[in-house]
Amino acid sequence: MNSSVLMVFYTPGRCWQFRIISRTGGIFGEEKIYYTASAALTIGLEWMRDER
Numbered sequence: 024m025n026s027s028v029l030m031v032f033y034t035p036g037r038c039w040q041f042r043i044i045s046r047t048g049g050i051f052g053e054e055k056i057y058y059t060a061s062a063a064l065t066i067g068l069e070w071m072r073d074e075r
Contacts, residue, residue, distance in 0.1 A: 041067035
């Protein structure tokens with residue numbers, strides 16, 4: 024996804040998650056939980072790489 028924003032965030036009930044916001048405003052991601060911010064970041068970056 025070209026010119027996208029990767030957001031990693033914490034939700035008390037769901038631990039760490041990520042979302043990808045495209046330049047056109049689309050929001051992508053899954054509701055899977057990750058136990059560290061680093062893990063969510065790694066998977067989010069993989070998503071961005073695979074979606075090009």
